[in-house]
Amino acid sequence: xxxxxxxxxxxxxLASFAGPVLPDEWAxxxxxxxxxxxxxxxxxxxxxxxxxxxxxxxxxxxxxALVATDEEGGDVTRLHTRTASPVPGAAVLGAVxxxxxxRSVGHSVGAELASVGIDLDLGPxxxxxxxxDNPVIGTRSFGAEPTLVASHVAAWVSGLQVAGVAACVxxxxxxxxxxxxxxxxxxxxxxxxDLVRGRELVPFAAAVAAGAASVMTSHILVPAVDPVLPATLxxxxxxxxxxxxxxxxxxxxxxxxxxxxxxxxxxxxAAVLALAAGCDLLCIGPDKPASLVxxxxxxxxxxxxxxxxxxxxxxxxxxRVAGIRRVAGTSQPEPPPAxxxxxALEAAVRQACLVEGPLPDLAxxxxxxxATEANIAVGAGRWGLEPDVVVTAGAALPAGPVVVQVRDAxxxxxxxxALAAHPGPAVVVEWxxxxxxxxWEDAPHARICTRGNGQPSIAAVTSILREAGLDR
Numbered sequence: 298x299x300x301x302x303x304x305x306x307x308x309x310x311l312a313s314f315a316g317p318v319l320p321d322e323w324a325x326x327x328x329x330x331x332x333x334x335x336x337x338x339x340x341x342x343x344x345x346x347x348x349x350x351x352x353x354x355x356x357x358x359x360x361x362a363l364v365a366t367d368e369e370g371g372d373v374t375r376l377h378t379r380t381a382s383p384v385p386g387a388a389v390l391g392a393v394x395x396x397x398x399x400r401s402v403g404h405s406v407g408a409e410l411a412s413v414g415i416d417l418d419l420g421p422x423x424x425x426x427x428x429x430d431n432p433v434i435g436t437r438s439f440g441a442e443p444t445l446v447a448s449h450v451a452a453w454v455s456g457l458q459v460a461g462v463a464a465c466v467x468x469x470x471x472x473x474x475x476x477x478x479x480x481x482x483x484x485x486x487x488x489x490x491d492l493v494r495g496r497e498l499v500p501f502a503a504a505v506a507a508g509a510a511s512v513m514t515s516h517i518l519v520p521a522v523d524p525v526l527p528a529t530l531x532x533x534x535x536x537x538x539x540x541x542x543x544x545x546x547x548x549x550x551x552x553x554x555x556x557x558x559x560x561x562x563x564x565x566x567a568a569v570l571a572l573a574a575g576c577d578l579l580c581i582g583p584d585k586p587a588s589l590v591x592x593x594x595x596x597x598x599x600x601x602x603x604x605x606x607x608x609x610x611x612x613x614x615x616x617r618v619a620g621i622r623r624v625a626g627t628s629q630p631e632p633p634p635a636x637x638x639x640x641a642l643e644a645a646v647r648q649a650c651l652v653e654g655p656l657p658d659l660a661x662x663x664x665x666x667x668a669t670e671a672n673i674a675v676g677a678g679r680w681g682l683e684p685d686v687v688v689t690a691g692a693a694l695p696a697g698p699v700v701v702q703v704r705d706a707x708x709x710x711x712x713x714x715a716l717a718a719h720p721g722p723a724v725v726v727e728w729x730x731x732x733x734x735x736x737w738e739d740a741p742h743a744r745i746c747t748r749g750n751g752q753p754s755i756a757a758v759t760s761i762l763r764e765a766g767l768d769r
Contacts, residue, residue, distance in 0.1 A: 302608065306597035307590070308332045308615045309577060310568075311365060311549070315339050315584035317351060322587035324358045331590065332618055333363030333417065336375060337583035338676050341366075343379040345413055352414035361622055363578075365417035365465070367674070368406050371749040372436050373420070376409065378678035381752050384637070385646050387422055387449065388730070388748040391439035392649035396452040398641075399439075401634040403453035407460025408636075416625035419465045419513060419549075419580075421453040423500035424473035426730065430708055433478040433672050435730040436749035441473075443496050447503035454507045459633045463625040465549050466504040468515030469538055470528055471497025479516040479557035480673040483527055490521040494541075502542050510624035511547040512538060514576060516557025526574070529558050530567065535575035547577045547617040554582030564589065565596035572597065573606050577614040578621070642753040643760070650757060651731055654743035656765035657722035662698035664769070667712055669704050680704070680750045681728050682759060691715060698722045700762060701742075707732030716740055724765070726758055 307326065311333045314323045317340055327334075334355050341348055352364050366375045371386015384406060390399045403421070410418055425446050426438035439449040454464045468479075470493060475484035486493070501512065514529040523531040529550050538544045550571045553559050559567040568579050581589065600606035666684035671677065681702040686695055691711030694701060701723055706712045713736025716725060723742040731746035745761060747754045759767075 302598050302601050302611065303594065304330045305611045305615050306594040309572065309597070309611065309618060310579050310581060310590060310593060311335050311363065312581040312590045313337055313340070313583045313585055314587070317342050317347065319351065319354045319358070320587065326587055326590055327355060327358035327362055331359065331362065332578060333365060335419070335580060335583075336364065336366040336415070338375060338378060339584055341375050341378070343377070345376065348376065348415075349413040356414065363417050363618070363621060363625070364415050365419055366410070366415055367419045368410060369420040369422060369437060370402060370406055371751045371754075372675045372680075374678065378676070381679040381750055381755060383752050385642060385649075385751050385753050386436055386749040387439040388436040389646055389649045389751070389754065390453075391445055391449055392748055393645045394445065395645070396448055397634065398637065398645060399449045399452040400456035401637045403456030404460050404634050405456075405636055407457040407462040410462045411460050415462065417463045417465060417511070417621060418457055419467065421450055421457075421464065421466060422468070423450045423466045423504055424468055424471050425496055425500065426473040427496065428474045428476055429730055429732045430476050431473060431730070432476070432705075432708065433480065433674055434473050435705065437674070438473055443499035447500040450500045451503040451507040454504055454509045455631070456634055458508065458510065458624060459631055461625060463510035463621045464504075465511040465513050466501065466509045467513035468517075468551060469501055469512050469548075470515070470519060470534060471501075472515045472517055473497070475517055478672060479551070480555045483516065483518055483557045483560070485518045485520065488521065493519065493521060498537065498542065501538065505542050505544045509546060510621050511549045511578070512544060513549045513551055513580075514571075516551055516555050526570070527557050529553075529576060530570040530574050532574045539575060547621050548575055549578045550576045550580050552580045552582035554585070565592045568593045569596050569600045569606055572610060572614055573600075577617040639753070643756045646747075646751070646753040647757040647760065649748055650761065651746040651748070652743070652761065653746070656724055656743045656761075657698065658766045659698060659700065659722075659724065659762060660766040660768055662700050662722070662724075662767055663695060664700045664702065665694055666702045667715070669709060669712070671704070681726065682755060694719045694723075700724045700726060700767065702726045702728060705729035705732065707735045710736055713737045716742065724762065
């Protein structure tokens with residue numbers, strides 16, 4: 298096939314290598330026209346100067362390469378895994394319900410990303426978290442009500458893009474009403490189309506109106522629209538975005554290494570199907586060898602040669618990817634919001650905390666963290682107060698007064714059983730989605746629901762507990 302198609306087959310890939318140093322074979326891919334690099338946890342050391350140095354090396358190989366990362370604030374941070382995000386996440390912002398605060402947080406995230414050269418942020422989350430048992434969205438969502446979520450998605454996009462960083466609103470058509478993780482399987486959104494339109498699509502319509510530079514797909518099955526293919530690979534589902542919502546920007550696939558996209562077909566075939574369905578930029582997934590990028594490139598070239606993928610579709614995809622660069626390269630004309638101050642963020646987070654029951658005297662109490670694995674999107678990182686004791690999920694809690702830190706206890710019966718068995722005094726700090734007290738309804742423990750992690754949340758919870766006598 299001609300060199301032009303081979304180059305285009307690289308331009309539509311957003312790929313990721315392992316480690317904090319750009320490998321030689323990846324430098325070669327960039328020089329040949331690789332569309333962009335997504336920085337994941339293994340690429341980032343926690344040092345902002347080192348991030349800027351890595352981005353600079355990427356750009357030295359291709360000046361207009363997109364450099365992306367997941368920086369949602371709250372639970373999902375790539376720049377601050379050691380210290381926790383300096384800004385609250387979506388669920389906190391939705392609970393406070395101040396569009397101006399949300400816009401200022403989006404701008405703060407954008408300004409920091411821009412300072413190290415990152416120009417595409419894979420956020421914000423536009424999913425309406427209507428299913429409290431959702432294992433992958435949860436506190437990453439602004440809430441469970443469509444118009445609330447829509448308002449804050451638009452505000453966050455506006456703040457981020459005023460800073461000169463392109464937004465990628467996710468996960469179309471909406472991952473909130475699912476009970477499975479698309480990293481591991483193919484979840485099903487079992488809702489009629491009228492409900493999908495009136496709930497899932499509402500925040501995406503707001504993102505389109507706000508001028509979002511890109512929208513990310515989800516690897517979920519939507520039987521009301523396409524009973525066979527996941528959204529990322531489904532032309533009828535993506536037509537809801539293009540035709541019904543009138544979106545003309547770039548459509549970015551969620552990571553194609555996720556089981557929901559490629560478990561039964563492989564990443565190169567998923568890439569071809571995603572392009573054919575209407576995706577423009579293919580996120581491949583973290584820590585991949587350069588050989589996989591070549592395999593995807595080869596599969597795209599072969600699909601064009603055989604007629605499975607029209608060359609015009611590939612050209613169109615590359616053109617829309619270039620549109621992301623145009624948004625990232627210039628700040629919007631509207632003025633930036635005032636930066637949020639730490640004290641104001643802590644006050645807002647405290648307002649969002651849900652405190653159930655009177656807190657007991659916590660003098661002498663130990664802080665106990667229940668070790669549960671974070672979902673793949675969140676990843677490893679600092680969460681909650683620094684514990685005195687860490688126990689495995691289901692293990693007996695230490696005797697005496699305790700502050701027990703949990704994440705999504707309502708989804709973990711073994712954690713609920715341990716809470717029910719402790720006689721108290723105890724305060725349960727729920728850092729995940731504020732679900733029901735399933736399995737420990739009769740326990741006398743007070744509960745603080747934070748609606749997510751982050752430095753402001755840690756400071757607010759520390760203050761609340763100290764007022765109850767915690768002497769640390």
